[in-house]
Amino acid sequence: MPYLTEPVLPPGTLSGITQPTLPTDEGLLLRPWRFEDAPAVHAAFQDPVMHQWHARAADSVGEVGGWIEEWVAAWGREASAQWAVVEADSGLLLGRVALREIHLADGQAEMAYWTTVGARGRGVAARAAATLARWALDDIGFHRLELLHSVRNEASCRVAAKTGFALEGAKRSAVLHPDGWHDMHLHARVRGD
Numbered sequence: 001m002p003y004l005t006e007p008v009l010p011p012g013t014l015s016g017i018t019q020p021t022l023p024t025d026e027g028l029l030l031r032p033w034r035f036e037d038a039p040a041v042h043a044a045f046q047d048p049v050m051h052q053w054h055a056r057a058a059d060s061v062g063e064v065g066g067w068i069e070e071w072v073a074a075w076g077r078e079a080s081a082q083w084a085v086v087e088a089d090s091g092l093l094l095g096r097v098a099l100r101e102i103h104l105a106d107g108q109a110e111m112a113y114w115t116t117v118g119a120r121g122r123g124v125a126a127r128a129a130a131t132l133a134r135w136a137l138d139d140i141g142f143h144r145l146e147l148l149h150s151v152r153n154e155a156s157c158r159v160a161a162k163t164g165f166a167l168e169g170a171k172r173s174a175v176l177h178p179d180g181w182h183d184m185h186l187h188a189r190v191r192g193d
Contacts, residue, residue: 008107008143014078022135023088024127030083030097033072037084038065040093044116051178053153054114071098078102085115085128094119097128099136099145107143107191109136113159120155129163137191144190150175150182160187 022030038061044050045058058064071082080102085095095115102109111133113125129147136142147165149156161167165187173181 007105009104009141011078011104013104013140014081014102015076019075019081019083020135022083022131024131026123026127027088028094028124028127028131029086029088030128030131031086032075033068033082033084035065035068037093038062038068040116041068041096044093044095044114047117049117050114053150053156053177055175055177078104081109083128083132085113085119085124094124095128097125097132099132099142107141109142109145111145111147111165125156125159126162129159129165133163133165133189137189137193142191144188147187147189148175148184149187150177151185152182157185160185163189164193165189166193 019032021032024030042058042061042064045056045064051057071080074080074082080098080100082096082098084093085097086093093116095113097113098111099109100112111129113129115124133145136145145165147160148171149160151170166189168186168188171184171186174184175182
């Protein structure tokens with residue numbers, strides 16, 4: 001049965017190009033992950049705040065190396081697109097920003113991010129999310145980006161609002177965290193916002 005609409009983004013939209021490095025306006029770079037980032041990611045995941053909002057723990061640098069291998073490979077499959085957020089001058093890892101759950105035909109993806117302890121409170125997540133959203137919506141042509149976070153995660157809610165992701169509602173008892181089921185705020189940006 002034929003579809004009545006054309007895909008928003010055709011297959012090969014991402015895999016047909018090299019994953020870019022994206023500079024922010026204020027001294028950060030979003031760059032593809034490198035295997036030598038594994039120790040810094042492992043260290044970031046030893047932070048109890050990461051355990052509060054993420055379903056994963058990092059038991060070893062080798063395990064994180066496997067994550068990075070998967071993050072790099074996912075670009076070619078157009079399943080997700082993951083960037084390390086680093087200081088432009090020093091290369092110091094400050095966090096991660098990603099497009100997850102990519103559906104090219106629908107022109108949709110889910111924004112995700114985290115920051116290291118030393119990066120919190122400095123606007124790193126907001127600058128990274130804003131840069132990635134502009135690239136995805138304006139340069140690549142995605143139609144809609146969604147952002148989900150626990151309703152208890154007030155810092156993530158501030159990042160979403162600051163970067164133009166409108167609050168659309170709450171998904172009740174939607175994600176299992178270590179302390180139980182959390183309601184999740186659903187935010188979104190659409191092309192042209």
